Amino acid sequence: xxxxxxxxxGKLAVRDVPEPQVRADGDIIVRVRASSVCxxxxxxxxxxxxxxxxxxxxxxxxxxxxVETGPGVRRHRVGDRVVVGSVVACGGCWYxxxxxxxxxxxxxxQPVFTEKLWGHSPAGILGYSHAAGGYSGSHAExxxxxxxxxxxxxxPDGVPDDSVVFASDAMPTGWMAADFCGLTGGEVVAVWxxxxxxxxxxxxxxxxxxxxxxxxxxxxxRLATAADRVGVETINxxxxxxxxxxxxxxxxxxxxxxxxAVGMESHDVGAAYGYDRVKQxxxxxxxxxxxxxxxxxxxxxxxxVSIVGVYAxxxxxxPLGAAMxxxxxxxxxxxxxQRYIPMLLDRLAAGEIDPGYLATHPLPxxxxxxxxxxxxxxxxxxxxxxxxx
Amino acid sequence: MTNGTRWALLGVTAATAVGVGRxxxxxxxxxxxxxxxxxxxxxxxxxxDRPRDAVIGFWTDRERLDQALVGWAVLEQLDDQRxxxxxxxxxxxxxxxxxxxxxxxxxxxxxxxxxGPVPQEGRxxxxxxxxxxxxxxxxxxxxxxxxxxxxxxxxxxxxPDLALRDTLRRVKALIECGQVIDTRRDxxxxxxxxxxxTDKVREKLMTGGRA
Numbered sequence: 001x002x003x004x005x006x007x008x009x010g011k012l013a014v015r016d017v018p019e020p021q022v023r024a025d026g027d028i029i030v031r032v033r034a035s036s037v038c039x040x041x042x043x044x045x046x047x048x049x050x051x052x053x054x055x056x057x058x059x060x061x062x063x064x065x066x067v068e069t070g071p072g073v074r075r076h077r078v079g080d081r082v083v084v085g086s087v088v089a090c091g092g093c094w095y096x097x098x099x100x101x102x103x104x105x106x107x108x109x110q111p112v113f114t115e116k117l118w119g120h121s122p123a124g125i126l127g128y129s130h131a132a133g134g135y136s137g138s139h140a141e142x143x144x145x146x147x148x149x150x151x152x153x154x155x156p157d158g159v160p161d162d163s164v165v166f167a168s169d170a171m172p173t174g175w176m177a178a179d180f181c182g183l184t185g186g187e188v189v190a191v192w193x194x195x196x197x198x199x200x201x202x203x204x205x206x207x208x209x210x211x212x213x214x215x216x217x218x219x220x221x222r223l224a225t226a227a228d229r230v231g232v233e234t235i236n237x238x239x240x241x242x243x244x245x246x247x248x249x250x251x252x253x254x255x256x257x258x259x260x261a262v263g264m265e266s267h268d269v270g271a272a273y274g275y276d277r278v279k280q281x282x283x284x285x286x287x288x289x290x291x292x293x294x295x296x297x298x299x300x301x302x303x304x305v306s307i308v309g310v311y312a313x314x315x316x317x318x319p320l321g322a323a324m325x326x327x328x329x330x331x332x333x334x335x336x337x338q339r340y341i342p343m344l345l346d347r348l349a350a351g352e353i354d355p356g357y358l359a360t361h362p363l364p365x366x367x368x369x370x371x372x373x374x375x376x377x378x379x380x381x382x383x384x385x386x387x388x389x
Numbered sequence: 390m391t392n393g394t395r396w397a398l399l400g401v402t403a404a405t406a407v408g409v410g411r412x413x414x415x416x417x418x419x420x421x422x423x424x425x426x427x428x429x430x431x432x433x434x435x436x437x438d439r440p441r442d443a444v445i446g447f448w449t450d451r452e453r454l455d456q457a458l459v460g461w462a463v464l465e466q467l468d469d470q471r472x473x474x475x476x477x478x479x480x481x482x483x484x485x486x487x488x489x490x491x492x493x494x495x496x497x498x499x500x501x502x503x504x505g506p507v508p509q510e511g512r513x514x515x516x517x518x519x520x521x522x523x524x525x526x527x528x529x530x531x532x533x534x535x536x537x538x539x540x541x542x543x544x545x546x547x548x549p550d551l552a553l554r555d556t557l558r559r560v561k562a563l564i565e566c567g568q569v570i571d572t573r574r575d576x577x578x579x580x581x582x583x584x585x586x587t588d589k590v591r592e593k594l595m596t597g598g599r600a
Binding site for chain 2: 106110115
């Protein structure tokens with residue numbers, strides 16, 4: 001079969017690779033119909049999380065059709081149209097039982113890397129390097145999904161592939177970001193990053209009761225799309241002082257909750273950003289925390305900062321004093337896909353959320369490398385490239 | 390360079406060397422297993438999200454146990470309380486281990502390696518985990534090994550402590566979700582030589598990891 005493989009820092013190529021096989025009772029094999037690029041892939045492609053090996057197949061946000069099931073699979077049959085959560089969860093450990101699926105104890109067969117880096121090993125993630133288990137990814141014609149009964153969900157009829165594909169990752173991540181904020185109705189929420197996850201977080205915050213959502217980014221087209229599709233207010237940080245603007249937009253209080261949907265390669269303007277870039281290039285810090293710092297500084301006293309942008313290691317100049325003295329609640333994590341996907345599929349079918357517009361660039365698998373370039377450089381108004389193997 | 394400068398440099402170098410040396414020695418000391426009468430003693434535990442009876446049930450259900458040990462070890466029952474276990478380590482040229490396992494009571498067992506590369510014995514106890522979080526499997530392993538041999542074992546991933554951690558992780562996974570997940574033969578665009586090198590990396594990332 002054909003698959004998009006990582007071939008070294010910044011290098012991707014489509015190669016012929018063997019087809020996956022059912023190897024455990026609970027496995028299912030899915031023929032991939034749509035597989036989206038994701039901002040967190042960029043950290044892997046660009047070598048910021050140095051756990052990729054040449055030949056690894058990328059991709060973790062996908063949907064498709066079941067073509068084979070292991071003997072222990074109960075919930076799926078050949079021919080089912082399914083969406084698969086990107087985090088792998090066994091369904092049988094304490095974390096899975098308490099719906100904290102991205103912390104599953106048994107789904108990362110290679111736990112040593114993350115144990116050394118983070119103290120404990122969280123769940124494995126499909127197509128997400130050897131730190132996350134070394135699973136083959138979804139930018140391929142077929143993929144093996146372990147624990148198929150836990151990780152795959154039937155898709156409601158009538159919802160297009162390029163819409164439902166985002167129920168795999170961008171939607172649950174956005175929902176969890178808003179869920180972390182503990183909204184009770186009427187809040188002002190600020191969201192850093194107008195990409196797929198940020199826009200889903202904004203929509204989720206609205207559905208959970210936020211009265212106003214303010215989105216921060218530097219790309220006018222992304223901000224315009226967010227304003228148009230989600231109905232948010234926008235701040236372009238390249239032109240406006242974000243902290244001042246947020247203060248004024250909230251009559252001095254600051255947003256009740258701040259969602260960070262950017263991650264370790266965040267941008268900014270000014271000298272502090274230059275300093276971060278130099279430190280990151282010299283590997284004196286692994287991540288650039290610009291937007292996290294801003295979120296903490298902007299958040300109202302006693303508010304919540306919710307981090308779903310991906311961070312890998314160590315950062316510098318973390319404003320712990322601001323967080324401590326303003327009594328902020330900090331919440332963060334990889335999303336618990338399996339907890340949110342069924343509810344999100346219902347909302348998708350009911351038309352409450354429609355992420356289809358994120359798929360600005362549907363492309364054949366053979367153009368995968370080009371899809372990532374468009375996405376990384378934000379060319380041609382690209383929000384997401386979605387590959388169709 | 391004046392004599393004064395030379396002495397100052399020498400002093401700074403010596404102080405740095407002593408400081409670094411002490412830090413390294415302390416770190417090594419913290420990471421050394423306890424020693425008792427020539428035995429290394431390590432204690433490792435894992436929490437299984439099942440009640441104690443279910444964990445004991447796993448070991449007494451011969452069919453499930455055999456299934457779990459397929460391709461890894463063979464169990465032979467000697468009498469009510471004693472078992473013989475023969476394990477083969479494929480990553481070590483098929484080295485054979487023979488151990489006798491004795492069940493001392495509900496939730497307690499001992500094992501002793503009778504024939505294998507490293508003399509070792511150990512015991513396992515089960516305890517209820519707090520807050521209804523299942524069962525703690527607590528293992529104590531004693532093995533004889535020289536410091537050089539131990540260092541070599543750590544480098545080559547053949548240290549009994551690493552094997553114990555692997556076994557506990559494996560047992561936990563088998564009880565909780567019925568399988569030990571493996572991604573070794575997942576598809577990739579690697580050449581056979583690259584795949585071999587990646588398998589070595591995988592082995593390093595698997596060995597000794599905890600859940």
